Amino acid sequence: PPLIGVLALQGDVREHVAALTASGARAITVRRPAELASVDGLVLPGGESTTIDKLLRAFGLYEPLRTRIGEGLPVYGSCAGMILLADRVQGATADQTTLGGIDMTVRRNAFGRQVDSFEEDLLAPALGAGPDDAPLRAVFIRAPWVEEVGDGVEVLARAGGGARASAGKIVAVRHGMLLATSFHPEIGGETRVHRLFVEMVRDAAVSRTLATS
């Protein structure tokens, strides 16, 4: 099975490790460049994107991770992790930077103006939650939403919520080997997002083998 790292600088690392293991991957925590170099894919958990941005630099992971993303490393970012993968951020602090990679603009703490944390069932066929399937239970915690995406970005899920300002906002995207969700599927035992990510990591490993053989 593929070896997938969970960035372990901040956030709910254990829940991601459990969701990855339940989805058929081997999972390790990543704090050092050597650990980053060993993995076939990486999860960026939620937390505070400004803090994780600074910690990535302090731990010497920022440049190596940017390089690996440029080389096609599959990365899944949840919540703060989504912000780190965004090319453009609204509501960033003055010194906040992102790794980038996904051609999108995210708005930090977007739902927070309505309500800090909430749960919602999403209809998201691209994530295996179609009309005939169990809805995807999404937990949002001071979450970003996606304001706009570039041409190469696939929209995987949108918020419901009727008349709320967030209704219809994009909350899950895929761009090449990068996957991002506004919400936290690792909370509450939802594994469909992690299973998709494990598939992406498997596919990336297969194309690498074909390219070098």
Ligand code: GLN
């Ligand atoms: N509000 C946080 C940020 O801007 C993200 C919250 C989360 O990851 N749960 O980084």
